[in-house]
Amino acid sequence: MPCTRTAGDDPYLVVLEVKDTKGEPIKNAVIDAWHANGTGGYYFFSWTLRGKMTTDANGRLELLTIRPGGYAGRASHIHIRIYPTESRRHRQMTSQMYMCDGNDPVHMSSDIANKWRRRPDGNMVTCWATGAPEDGKAYHGLPKLPEEDVDMADAVSRWNVKLEEQGVTKKIMSVGRHQVKITAY
Template sequence: MSTTPKTTSYLKRMPCTRTAEDDPYLVVLEVKDTKGEPAKHAVIDAWHANGTGGYYFFSWTLRGKMTTDASGRLELLTVRPGGYAGRASHIHIRIYPAESRRHRQMTSQMYMCDGNDPVHMSSDIANKWRRRPDGNMVTCWATGAPEDGKAYHGLPKLPEEDVDMVDAINRWNAKLQEQGVTKKIMSVGRHQVKITAY
């Protein structure tokens, strides 16, 4: 049985407007509550910087809302965000549960660390007065070997046995091509977020 989410999204004005400069990035997000139940049909509000760490303050570029499927999952196609002064690479998320009587709203960040090493979050100014949130790190993989032979952001290559992720990559690369984008997805990630259950 395939575990591919039925809900797929990409951030507004993305990826077409950003792929000339930035690399397409796909993340599969799963939202569960503290009892282990999926957060069905939760709305995820997401925003982040471009590949060089710049935000679009006067447009909706790299910002958008998505909804999880009945299993609490979604696929998000965007670009890999860059870090900037005092901040590690991250995506901001705000989760609005569909069942507000059962789940509490949550605001958080998902970190993308080179080599999947949380040490890159250590110097993040947001973590200066709190314990480093290693559980907020997205586990990432490179989708192939780059032309220069170096590992993409120090990431391991995605195992071919991960059929669901390979299918998702192929599906999204086809959508990119339909939109006239020649770049393909360079890295993928998986992450699970837990929200408080009442």
């Protein structure tokens, strides 16, 4: 899903892997994703910050969007709905992926959705900073992307080129990696 620019929003790349409970990748699964803008507002009357993607043969996809903001009673998150298409052995799933400052799940504690359930620490995306803001502070308290993570660095470079080709001057400021497991019958 390409990055739709709104004022003050930073490009964000998340690599998502979809596997079943046996650890097998779910290829060609359709992922429906939507989230708020950087200040926590939704675009209710357009497709802005909403889209559908398909996993590759390894159950993997790259989602280029913006880092969502939290809003009244909710921590920063991306809604996802997963539709396995290759087999009838897997159930559809609806979930959320959380982005927490400093990769600290404590930021999900005050989320109203967690008042009636255990805090879903396993739904937190592991994130890294790919650049430093102009003030020099750690971006959202995140650690820097490790130099040895060549695959993620290559993805960032590839997507930054695409952003530039689209006239977007901002570069990707943070990346995340997350794995979702869906039930196999």
